[in-house]
Amino acid sequence: MTGPRQLEQLDREAARLAPGASEESALGRRVFVEGRGAVLTDLDGNQYIDLAAGTLTQSLGHCHPEVVAALAEQAARLWNVHDFATADRAGLCDLLADLLPEYLDTYSFFSTGAEVVEAALRTVQAVAEPGRNRVGALRYGFHGKTQGARMLVHWDIGNQAFAGNSVLGYSPYCYRCPLELAYPSCGVRCATLVRRHIAEKSNVSALVFEPVLGAAGVIVPPPGYWEQIADSCREHGVLLVADEVLTGGGRTGTFLAAERFGIEPDLVALSKGMASGFPFAVLAGRSDVLRHPQVGRAGSTASTYSNNPLGIAAARATLEVVRRDTLIEQVDVLGALLSEGLVELQAKHAVLGDVRGVGLLYGLEFVRDRDTREPAPEIAREVYLAALDLGLRTSIGGHIIRLAPPFTIDRDLLEEGIALLGRALERVTGAER
Ligand SMILES: Cc1ncc(COP(=O)(O)O)c(C=O)c1O
Secondary structure, three states, X not given: OOOHHHHHHHHHHHOOOOOOOOHHHHHHOOOEEEEEEOEEEEOOOOEEEEOOHHHHOOOOOEOOHHHHHHHHHHHOOOOOEOEOOOOOHHHHHHHHHHHOOOOOOEEEEEOOHHHHHHHHHHHHHHHOOOOOOEEEEEOOOOOOOOHHHHOOOOOOOOOOOOOOOEEEEOOOOHHHOOOOOOOOOOOOHHHHHHHHHHHHOOOEEEEEEOOOEOOOOOEOOOOOHHHHHHHHHHHOOOEXXXXXXXXXXXXXXXXXXXXXXXXXXXXXXXXXXXXXXXXXXXXXXXXXXXXXXXXXXXXXXXXXXXXXXXXXXXXXXXXXXXXXXXXHHHHHHHHHHHHHHHHHHHHHOOOEEEEEEEOOEEEEEEEOOOOOOOEOHHHHHHHHHHHHHHOEEOEEEOOEEEEOOOOXXXXXXXXXXXXXXXXXXHHHHOOOO
16 A cells, blocks of 8 residues: 555645556556665655566666766766767777677667667668668567657557558567467468568568567567568668667676577667666667768767766666676576566466566566456556555556566565565455455
């Protein structure tokens, strides 16, 4: 239950605050005042294990001391000089060169996920051959809320599809296969159809995709999906633009999810895993694309907050810790623990229709009935709220709950978090009902 001091704050702002908050904050009604590592504290002093890691931003947990120190030091010195170089920028470029595949050697810096997706789209537009005026995207993809990004969005929870000039292909949503087939006997037909589409439509300039579709519920492609599609894009001169705003920075067990799935994108958009929750985004690309004369025209990467000194300092500190403490290796170790715990919960609770994920990124799909697979958003909501009341923060969207713990979470705390989720499920479906 939301405590009295929080209720007072929420009531006070309610008359003035425009509606439109995320489902998780509108439902959760909490006022958080502090975050340390994987633990949040609310205004009434209650604590929560944060298995949503901020907005999947806190790979190092909340308020990592080295990031706090870097930000405090920068905040005391310099906040904005347009896109002039600052002392950390060259170091950040070196770090990115070290962490990313070698061929992704050119970068520009922005503030948000949607902004960097827009920068990628502008890049595609600038290098596209005449007649290639369409951009491919995948069903269930999410790429942000600015108009260009929305053109690519086809995720029907919270955001309406907006046709624009994008071309949508099948995503590898095995649990709800649109072709009513089953893996592996399907031969990954969804990919074959995307491949055919790319081969037949000579007007597609790029495919913008999430290697693992995050917002729509952590849709993890089966083997063979990306191989087919990436080959086809290469063959037909279609640029591969990986939207790794959510997955980039190690969340799936490799710095880029694209590496895990054997894709070599031409451009990559990164944000959440870059700067520990400070608004920051990176467009990484092949130098021949980002140094193309039409792309690198004066001012094309500049905006009020692009190359922001605070963002650069936070990103540099974050990525230095990720590299020095070999945190990405921890992702698979902790991910195995998380997966094991969730599979056990699924065996006990029929409402958990599907549990899927990779690294430290998991989606739990709630259903009314395992046979019909009818989505059960009302059960997801009850579980989400019960978990909060028990001291566990997760992330909810429709009938799906997502889990994305910090890479630095203590093993015991992760186990405690999974146990709390189990208690929340019991409260909603079992003995405590
Ligand atoms: C894959 C992906 N792309 C883009 C975005 C948009 O990022 P932002 O909310 O920072 O604009 C998100 C946000 O969740 C995302 O998950």
